[in-house]
Amino acid sequence: MGQMPVFIKIKESGNIGELINYLKNKVEETKTTLESLKLLSYKESSKIGEWKSNLRYVNEKIDGISNSLLEPESI
Amino acid sequence: MAKAKKTKKNLQKDKKEEFFVALNNCEPIRVELLESTKMILESMKIFQELKGIRIRKIEEKNKLRKQIRAISSTMSRIKSELPVINIPEEAVSPKLPIKETPPVEQPKKEAPPQKTELDRIEDELREIEGKLSGFN
Known part of the structure; x- marks a missing residue:
């Protein structure tokens, strides 16, 4: 017997064809949306990295200013 | 009179805490201050950009x-459009002898928890995997 071929009668075949095409389009749209989400996540993490390095720079500058103001020879 | 004496005392106290710092070369400090201010403004700009990115992320999600x-709904529609096929037993893979296990006493079942969307999807996946393993 093994794997017997099965024939099925599909009524209103046009309907299923449309549904399958609609499904294909939706899957493509989903792929595009996922790609945009990936790109946005990448942008977000790079902005956060930029932010971190800016704040580190500011911190260094503030340390420099406070050292200049509070050095003994300045008094 | 008592009040006037108090304020004089406070002023004298404040004068003791005052000190002056000589800045021989104030230009580098000014530059550092300006650069820090610039960086802070850049950080605020980045924060606004981040807010925009997060709003767009939510929209995309x-x-x-x-x-x-x-x-999911299209798949259900296609499933409903396709006819149900009764595959004869001979075409299915041969049944393996099932070992009878002693019945296990099941504890009293509590009211089943409400199924979430994720649970429903997992149940469907299990059903499909079961069907697929029948063909392999």
């Missing part, structure tokens, strides 16, 4: 959710 729901 909502879009994705709708698309997945549309795919």
Whole structure:
């Protein structure tokens, strides 16, 4: 017997064809949306990295200013 | 009179805490201050950009959710359009002898917890995997 071929009668075949095409389009749209989400996540993490390095720079500058103001020879 | 004496005392106290710092070369400090201010403004700009990115992320996630729901409902429609096939038993893989296990006393079942969307999807996946393993 093994794997017997099965024939099925599909009524209103046009309907299923449309549904399958609609499904294909939706899957493509989903792929595009996922790609945009990936790109946005990448942008977000790079902005956060930029932010971190800016704040580190500011911190260094503030340390420099406070050292200049509070050095003994300045008094 | 008592009040006037108090304020004089406070002023004298304040004068003791005052000190002057000589800045021989104030230009580098000014530059550092300006650069820090510039960096702080850049950081605030980045924060606004981040807010925009996060809003767009939320919008895209909502879009994705709708698309997945549309795919799921289309799949259900296709399933309902296709006829149900009764495959004869001979075509299915031969049955293996099932070992009878002693019945296990099941503890009293509590009211089943409400199924979430994720649980429903997992149940469907299990059903499909079961069907697929029958063909392999």
